Amino acid sequence: MYLAHNIQVVAYDCDFNNPQLWRHYNSCVPGGVRTIKFNQWGFSEILKKDLSTLNPVVALMDLPSGVGEYFQDFVQDTKLASLGYRITMASVLGRSKDSIIQLKRLIETCGNQVDYVVVKNLYWGEEEAFIKYNESKTRQSALELGAIELKFMRIVDWVYEAIDAHDLTFTAAVTHETSNPTTKARLSTWIPQQESELIKVGNFLGFESAKPRDRNNFRKT
Known part of the structure; x- marks a missing residue:
């Protein structure tokens, strides 16, 4: 969405065990996708420097699961830096209760200091x-x-396997030579x-004015 609508974004893949953001988008995002451990010393300083010098509309971080225990200090550091950014956490739910537990811990840690997007996969x-x-107190x-x-x-x-095998973005797979007509x-x-x-949460994710593309336009892009 950011790339399709020319929204300036800096991106970080913080999941070294599953670096999918880097794998699929490193060659597409201007400046590439930076790989860095979220809980390593100095990460917040690196981010604050990037935000103040690059001044992107959005800073996107792909985080590993279970980072809530490290997140409170990060939220405070970002807030105290007065950079003008608001943090949004997107939590993806699966069928098991583990994803609900992780969301519960995140809410307990961050409270109303961040915005929340809950994604039903x-x-x-x-x-x-x-x-x-749906029936939980966490919801x-x-x-x-x-x-x-x-x-x-x-x-x-x-x-999805065809996209994953060639490290493609969703949009790139529409015109890629390895994709068959059905894909x-x-x-x-x-x-x-x-x-x-996604546009339903545009005010949280930074693309309020974006519109979905017409399926007939993909061959032209």
């Missing part, structure tokens, strides 16, 4: 897959803090559907 099913979350707490919920539309396994057609439908969902 529909790979695991529709609403019936998220009954535990109630998140909504009371102004959290916005959205859905990550399901992609069939073989389409291209499915993604041409899926991308604007997902973008329409």
Whole structure:
């Protein structure tokens, strides 16, 4: 979304065990995707320097799971630096209760100091897959803090595997030489559907004025 709408972004992949942001987007993001451990000494100083010198619209960080215990100091450091940025945490839910527990810990750590986006990954099913979350006190707490919920539309396994095998972005896979016509057609439908969902949280993620692309325009981009 940021690249498609020319929104200036700096990106950091902080998950050394699963560096998917770096793998798929390093060659696309101006300046590349930086790889750095979130909890290493000096990370907040590096980020604050980048924000003050580069002045991006968005700083995007792909974090490993379970970093909530380190996050409170980071939030305070960023706030005290008075850089004019507000932190949004996007928590992706799966079918198991572990993702709910991680969201609960994050809320307990950060409270109202950050904004929350809760993502229901529909790979695991529709609403019936998220009954535990829907009925939980954690959801109630998140909504009371102004959290916005959205859905990550399901992609069939073989389409995602084709993207993953060649380290492609979703958009690049639409025109890539290794993608077959069925893959291209499915993604041409899926991308604007997902973008329409993401726009619901545009004020939190930094693309308020963005619009989903028309599926017929992919061949032109």
